[in-house]
Amino acid sequence: AQSVTQLDSHVSVSEGTPVLLRCNYSSSYSPSLFWYVQHPNKGLQLLLKYTSAATLVKGINGFEAEFKKSETSFHLTKPSAHMSDAAEYFCVVTAGREGNKLVFGAGTILRVKS
């Protein structure tokens, strides 16, 4: 069965410093992987997705993630954190018939200190 593990439930960084949110996946076949962000009282928004093309994926707001099959990882990074990045981030893998289900990680809450 497909699953994702987000290694940190909370991450705290200072504004202007790099962000690293860690995700490991488990899949019996080549997965599609996503990162979604959820700001307080807002809906889920897609940050970026990997679908077996380039292993380094660039998303919105300066975020990027690298698919590493050998490490079964899909970590999310950003070179310089901004206060507006404070939110909850979800690593997601597709599962089920035709990839119709999204399996979510437990989420990582990112706090950005001024």
Place this chain on the structure above:
Amino acid sequence: GAGVSQSPSNKVTEKGKDVELRCDPISGHTALYWYRQSLGQGLEFLIYFQGNSAPDKSGLPSDRFSAERTGGSVSTLTIQRTQQEDSAVYLCASSLGAAWGGEQYFGPGTRLTVT
């Protein structure tokens, strides 16, 4: 264009009552999904509709939960005889199709509180 809309945004109900939650997907999107977000369980898949195919109900937690999609557009999630553990945010999403890696667009959710 308009995104996925859900109504009501908040619903408070008494234990044992039935509730209906509505989802209007993005126009033209053939696939529609329901998820549940709760403190104890995180984000869970509930059910999926794709065109005229039989829905994938594998995520529904009990037979008190059901969903339908009329005319390939609007969907209603019904919870019968609500229990306190049903309290959660119910999220609807839609996508152009069911192809692997297709982006799902989420609505703002309905926050259900069962008292």
